[in-house]
Amino acid sequence: MTAFMQHTAALVVGLCSHGLAVSRALQRSGINVYAAEQNPQLPGAATNSIRQLFLVDSFADEQLIPALLDIRRQLAQYQQVVLFATNDNHVRCFGVHLQQLSTAFCISWADSCQAVLRLQKKSELEQIAQQNRLNYPKSAVLSTTDTLAQQLDGFRYPVIIKPVQPLSSFKTQLAANLNELSAQLTQYQADLPILAQEYIAGGDESLYFGALTMDHGKTVQAMVGRKLSSYPVARGQTTVAEVVQEPEVIALTEQFFAGFNLSGPVSLELKKAPDGSFWVIEPTVGRTDFWAELCIAAGFNQPLQEFQLALSQPVTVTALNMNISWFDAERAPLSYWQAVWQHKSLRPYGKRAAFTFWQRSDTAPFFRACRNLLKRLSRKHL
Template identity: 50%
Template sequence: MTTPPINARFAALVLGVDSHGLAAVRALNQAGVPTYALDKDTSLPGARSNQFRRLFSTPSFEAADLLPVLRQVRQQLSAYDEVALMAMNDRQVEVIGRHQAAVTADYRVAWIDQADTILRLQRKNELETHSRQHGLNYPRTVQFDSPGDANLAMSMRFPMIIKPVRPLSSFKTQMAANPADLDRWLQRYQADLPILGQEFIAGDDRAIYFGALLLERGRLLFGMTGRKLASYPPSRGQTTVAETVDEPQVLQLTQQFFAGLRLSGPVSLELKRAPDGSFWVIEPTVGRTDFWVGLCIGAGFNQPLMEFQLATGQPVTMPTRTEGCTWYDSERDPTAYPRLALNNRCLRPLNHRQVFSYLHSSDWRPAIHAVGRRLRSVVLWSF
């Protein structure tokens, strides 16, 4: 893509330097954006990056800690007319959305004018109604409000996926093989109630697809599709390997899900293809890029840059083309690439460009630090 000159009066503050935040920092910096970062853990490999101008610290990303730190950081960035604030996880999005007046006094957020819609779509108990209203398949679902509610699933088909209604609770998903298993999980996670139970759609990780969009007041600026190749835990966890694919139906269903909402910024939708070929909504990501944003960036779809430009009112840089890409979360699964390379008997699996969460030709220190941390953990574990 051809990037227009970046206005030096504008800067970006990325909330986090985990592998997700690091991908955004690199994408912004290499496009010429003055980029800063904020994290509670300055020991992360991403904290060693040479791609941000300064790493600020916060005690936590909870509102009580984050909001005053954001105020202080903005005072230190007073040389800039506008600073775009870019969330990297759902809790950050929730804090920004619930405290939008305080945040927007200092920062620009691409999606803030539709914060209520963003907060609504974050709650998983809203998704069944929304999906069906938009003509999409959604797995049969039941909500458990107390630890003794397992009997509500008597008519449901097992195995069942359970997930908390509120984002970033103490667990992401679990699998209940039978009613007794479900009762055990509800007792264990009662602090995370309410919890949703969904009938499991058959298929492994490779049956999970996603559409990634960049919207401006509901208008599609650009979109692409991909699918999981692996996740942890398998079939129900966070993506660890993903590839770009050409799936027009996934792109169309993703647009259909977000139709009429007038959202701005990056959004995505995860869908699962059932054995009969039908697609079923798993969950959306709103208010931020997804954890696998490195896949989009590597393919030529620079979502962080486009989000920054929307937030600060600048012309948006449109991708001129995209290329095949395979992305690896080498933080959670450092053996993913060698396994795939061995299975495909080549160093360029799937004939795609290979992108890694830490390894980067102009930013070596995060990868070196990540390898060092991994080696230390192996040595300590062996003793």
């Protein structure tokens, strides 16, 4: 370990499977890794990739900010500590309280904080896409269920709805007609405002994401992934994905983020319509995406690059391995074995498999995840 590395560290907020992937990638790169988590029973909390787990009472801003500052005081032996977000609420929290946090931590996207906060808002995406000459589904932000017919006049059904605020009580819902949409909005009235969009036809395999690491608006490294399965189907969180060659997705991703002068990891989800056109679904900014392990396993070490950018260090870029698929054992525990059965091969899709929990050098999270799954299945059976 270099003298520089000895005086720096990373603090990962959240040890879901995504936070676990980030922690492991950093630790394998020789970085001192610490984590903050409110649930010590998560599989990721059992990892040997962190030096210490700091328990926090809550991830709500009013508890999290003082807790992070207190953790930084406990890490006073390090000259610089890089802060890592693992979900959109963390990113928003860090951005809103950047003035406080920047006195204690380094954040890769601190210089572009306002752009990151703007890109988080689904209500802003249509304007951004149109300004950058990209296809975006016909949309409306619904702040009330009154005059619904007028607000969606001329919309083609089915319509998909998404909460504007991150980590609301639902991710997406699909409505076949106005009556069904009205019932859904009544059910999720506490999550208003809600974004309504015309649904772009196509299944899981029509969903792509362009992942970039950026340095003040310039692309450092890029990769394209394609969803093979998601939950809910074709409109939910990725459960199986693969690395693919799709230069158009990279070009469109760079086009979407042009002009924002961003640094750190970003990604853009796009959907390929039946006519071959690509449509913007949503960006991820201020953090790596949930499927970060796919990038890491392919040789695109975004967490390391984020760490290096935050400290103004040269960024490490390595060649991509296109022969990788990824399975989310957190949301879909049996997804790999289902694919094995379907393809009659331990290398489904003809690619080496990467997983959320399993790693030979760090087996405790896998066995804890298995234990938790057995408990859930037992309760369901009873």
